Amino acid sequence: MQTQFAGPVVLALAAxxxxxxxNAMADERRGAIxxxxxxxxxxxxxxxxxxMPSIDGKSADYIVETLMRxxxxxxxxxxxxxxxxxxxxxxIRMLAAYFSGGK
Amino acid sequence: xTKTSIRIGRRRFNTLLAAAAAAPFAAPYVAxxxxxxxxxxxxxxxGATAAKYLRRFDSGLEVTLIEPNETFxxxxxxxxxxxxxxxxxxxxxxxxxxxxxxxxVVQDLAAAIxxxxxxxxxxxxxxxxxxxLIVSPGIDFKWGAIEGADESIVEKIPHAWKAGAQTTxxxxxxxAMPDGGVFVISPPDNPFRCPPGPGERxxxxxxxxxxHKPKSKIIALDPKKSFSKQGLFKQGWEQxxxxxxxxxxxxNDGRVVRVDADTMTLHTDFGEVAGDVVNFIPPQQAxxxxxxxxxxxxxxWCPVQPATFESALVPGIHVIGDATIAAPMPKSGFAxxxxxxxxxxxxxxxxxxxxxxxxxxxNTCYSLVAPDxxxxxxxxxxxxxxxxxxxxxAGGLSPGDADHSxxxxxxxxxxxxxxxxxxxxxx
Numbered sequence: 181m182q183t184q185f186a187g188p189v190v191l192a193l194a195a196x197x198x199x200x201x202x203n204a205m206a207d208e209r210r211g212a213i214x215x216x217x218x219x220x221x222x223x224x225x226x227x228x229x230x231x232m233p234s235i236d237g238k239s240a241d242y243i244v245e246t247l248m249r250x251x252x253x254x255x256x257x258x259x260x261x262x263x264x265x266x267x268x269x270x271x272i273r274m275l276a277a278y279f280s281g282g283k
Numbered sequence: 284x285t286k287t288s289i290r291i292g293r294r295r296f297n298t299l300l301a302a303a304a305a306a307p308f309a310a311p312y313v314a315x316x317x318x319x320x321x322x323x324x325x326x327x328x329x330g331a332t333a334a335k336y337l338r339r340f341d342s343g344l345e346v347t348l349i350e351p352n353e354t355f356x357x358x359x360x361x362x363x364x365x366x367x368x369x370x371x372x373x374x375x376x377x378x379x380x381x382x383x384x385x386x387x388v389v390q391d392l393a394a395a396i397x398x399x400x401x402x403x404x405x406x407x408x409x410x411x412x413x414x415x416l417i418v419s420p421g422i423d424f425k426w427g428a429i430e431g432a433d434e435s436i437v438e439k440i441p442h443a444w445k446a447g448a449q450t451t452x453x454x455x456x457x458x459a460m461p462d463g464g465v466f467v468i469s470p471p472d473n474p475f476r477c478p479p480g481p482g483e484r485x486x487x488x489x490x491x492x493x494x495h496k497p498k499s500k501i502i503a504l505d506p507k508k509s510f511s512k513q514g515l516f517k518q519g520w521e522q523x524x525x526x527x528x529x530x531x532x533x534x535n536d537g538r539v540v541r542v543d544a545d546t547m548t549l550h551t552d553f554g555e556v557a558g559d560v561v562n563f564i565p566p567q568q569a570x571x572x573x574x575x576x577x578x579x580x581x582x583x584w585c586p587v588q589p590a591t592f593e594s595a596l597v598p599g600i601h602v603i604g605d606a607t608i609a610a611p612m613p614k615s616g617f618a619x620x621x622x623x624x625x626x627x628x629x630x631x632x633x634x635x636x637x638x639x640x641x642x643x644x645x646n647t648c649y650s651l652v653a654p655d656x657x658x659x660x661x662x663x664x665x666x667x668x669x670x671x672x673x674x675x676x677a678g679g680l681s682p683g684d685a686d687h688s689x690x691x692x693x694x695x696x697x698x699x700x701x702x703x704x705x706x707x708x709x710x
Contacts (some may be wrong), residue, residue, distance in 0.1 A: 209632075209640045216336070216624040217645040220617050220704045221696075229706035231699030258681070258693050259647055259661050266663025266677030271643070 211274035214267075218275070226279045235279050243276035318345045319634045322403055322413035324393040324572060326350030326378060328357070329419030329604030329619035331708045333627045334386045340631035347411055348381060349403060351392040352447075355709075358477060359616050360701050361446040365454050366487025367495070368654055374446065376709040396576040398597050415630045417601045418578060418585075418594075419619065420570025421445070422476045425583075428566050431542035439544045440561045443484075444476060456560045457488065462496040467558030469504045469539045469549055471566045474584070476605045476614045478511035479660065481564065483650040486516065489524040490653050502556055503530040504549055506538040511613075512650060512660055515681060519652035519690075539563070569606035576600075584608045589671045591629035591639055592622050601626040611673040612664055617700075618646045620708060642666060649697035657681075657693030 215226070223229050226236035235243065249255035251264035251272075267275070321344050323334045334348040355376050363369040378388045392406035396418070402410040424442065426433045443453040457466065466488055470481035485501055492499040509532065510516075520528050531537035531551075541550035548557040568574065568583035578585045578594050585602040586595040592607065594600045603626050604619030612618045621644050629639035644664040649657055662678035664671050681693060 206640070209628075213625070213628055213640045214643055216628075217621045217643065219707045220620055220645075221647065221700050223703040224707045224710065228699065228703055229710070230702030231695045232703055258689060258696060259659055262661045262678050263645060263647070263663060264677075266643075266645070266674040 207274055208277070211278040214271055214275050215278040218279075236281075238280060240273075240276040240280035243279055244272055247272045247275065318343060319414045320345045320347070320412060321415045321417065321630060321634075322346075322411050323348045323417045323419065324350075324396075324403060325419035325421060325570070325604075326352070326355055326381075326388075327419060327421055327604065327619065328616035328704075328708065329421075329623045330417065331355065331378070331381060332620040332623035333417045333419060333603060334381055335384050335708065336624050336627040337631065338384045338386055340628055341635065342385065344631070344634070345387070346385070347387045347389055347413075348378070349389045349391060349393045349405065349411065350378070351390065351406075353377070353390060356446040356450065357616065357701075357705065358444070358446045358480070359704075361443070361450045362480070362484045362487040363651065363654075364446075364450050365443065365457065365484060366491045367454065367458075368487065368490070371451055376705055378709070380709045393572055396572065396600070398576070398600065401599070415599060415601070415634070417603060417623075417626055417630070418573060418576070418606070419602070419604045419623065420573045420606050422567040422605045422614070423570050423574075424565040425568055426565065429539060429542060431544065432563060432565055436542060436544040436563070440542065440547070440563050442564050443562060444480075444564050444567075453560070453562060457491060460496065460499070460559045463498040464496070464500075464559035465557070466492075466499065466501045466560045466562070467504065467549060467556055468501065468562040469564060470507070470510065471564050472506045474610070474614060475564070475567045477616075477648075478613050479516075479648055479650045481505070482510060482512055482516040483652075484562070485528060485530075486519065486524075486650070486652045489520065489527055492527060493524055499527070501528045502558065503528070504537045504539050504551060504556060505530065505532045508533050511648075512658055512680060514683060515658040516650075516652065518683065519656055519658070523653050523656065569602075573602060573606050578602050579606075580608075582608065589666045589669065590625075590642055591633075592626040593629070601630065609671055612644060612646055612662065612671055613648065615646055615648050617648065617704065618644070620704060621645060644671070647700065649693065649700055651694055651697055652690070653694075655694050656687075656690045657695070657697045658690070659693055659697075 221232050222235050228234040247264050250257050250260040323330045334346050337344050337346045357374045360374045364371050393403050394406045395404045402412045404410050441449045441453045443449040536551045536553045539549045547561050548555050569579045569585050573579045573585050585607045587607050592601045592603050594602050603622040605614040625642040632639045647661040649659045658681045660680050663674045
């Protein structure tokens with residue numbers, strides 16, 4: 181029994197792992213698409229060329245918390261309160277993953 | 284049963300491997316054996332962004348940008364040049380950055396698109412083949428739509444709505460104007476490039492007059508009932524330039540029906556206004572090559588599929604920027620650049636055999652009411668049921684009751700936006 185099912189079980193497990201890797205990859209691509217639009221103000225990859233704050237290399241926790249506080253208005257801002265309101269929790273997490281580079 | 288499972292498992296495995304090899308959007312990444320050719324027409328906010336980001340998304344792509352000019356002068360911040368705040372060099376960008384990213388820049392005019400043969404014919408005579416084409420033609424003017432407003436007037440009555448020589452011409456005219464003169468500006472009807480642009484231009488000219496020619500006046504003749512950021516602009520004008528600006532909208536005989544360049548006079552439905560300097564901004568449509576290539580519909584603008592910005596009329600060709608019908612997104616440089624990234628990502632995905640990721644768009648338009656007084660309008664957009672939808676509750680205008688430090692910060696952020704976006708595109 182054990183031997184007979186070993187092959188399929190291993191393959192099924194590998195497939196499941198790859199399937200979730202596929203999902204993670206789709207999330208990563210979606211995160212990149214979302215993040216690209218931030219570059220116009222915050223610079224390429226979040227590295228600002230001027231007066232806008234840079235966001236590259238900030239921790240994921242910091243980015244999530246900051247965006248959520250912009251969104252609920254508890255952190256004062258000029259424009260981010262208006263922009264953050266257009267993003268869901270999931271989208272905020274994808275952005276944080278992108279800009280933090282996994283930190 | 285067992286055999287089937289294994290077969291499915293293996294097929295899934297291979298599919299995922301193939302996807303994994305070809306997928307992530309982080310550069311640099313694996314080049315493919317067969318090189319796909321993507322051609323971009325137009326080196327403005329849309330086209331230059333698309334060319335750079337195609338290479339960023341897939342360094343295996345052969346990307347060619349076709350642009351007749353050696354440098355690009357941005358419409359954003361051109362009002363600061365007209366107001367004497369910045370020199371033209373501050374808003375002029377070259378294409379060396381794109382070359383460094385591996386884009387082939389062909390300095391020539393795209394004369395025609397042959398969608399059957401999949402090639403772009405250049406004014407210089409040669410042809411550039413493509414697998415996918417991005418067209419970012421910007422706007423052209425509807426010359427002759429208003430009596431007397433044909434192309435022959437532009438050296439006397441500049442539009443300055445395509446930045447460059449027209450920008451410096453309008454600046455020189457304002458410099459030559461005596462104190463106590465009248466500047467007349469006529470914004471176009473909707474839709475047009477940069478909806479808050481006329482308000483900002485009035486502001487920058489008013490700033491120049493206030494600091495150099497304080498007896499001068501500004502008269503605006505607008506065929507619309509209202510204009511972008513109207514409340515914020517008017518609040519700023521009353522505070523900073525009281526009594527200087529006479530803004531006449533449709534209901535106050537603001538519609539220009541005839542332009543007389545000889546007498547420097549704009550005729551309205553019921554009257555006429557003469558100026559020492561006249562800035563008539565003509566009604567607009569998608570750029571020439573879009574009209575000639577079947578990319579524009581009977582509105583004279585280009586319908587697109589919002590998730591990829593592929594033309595709704597000609598498959599395999601993507602249209603981005605001001606030329607497109609992308610409302611509720613405005614015709615702005617920011618919007619064009621965002622659309623360019625979505626189109627570039629979609630093309631990279633399709634050429635790698637993947638479905639494009641669902642896009643989301645953001646736009647922020649800053650305007651300077653004075654060098655230390657900025658205002659903004661923002662929007663966040665999703666694609667829902669094949670349409671671009673502005674998210675309710677998000678975006679909107681700067682608050683009306685903001686204090687001076689808020690306006691000062693938005694002016695700083697306006698410059699910060701400019702520095703970042705031009706670096707993102709041309710750097």
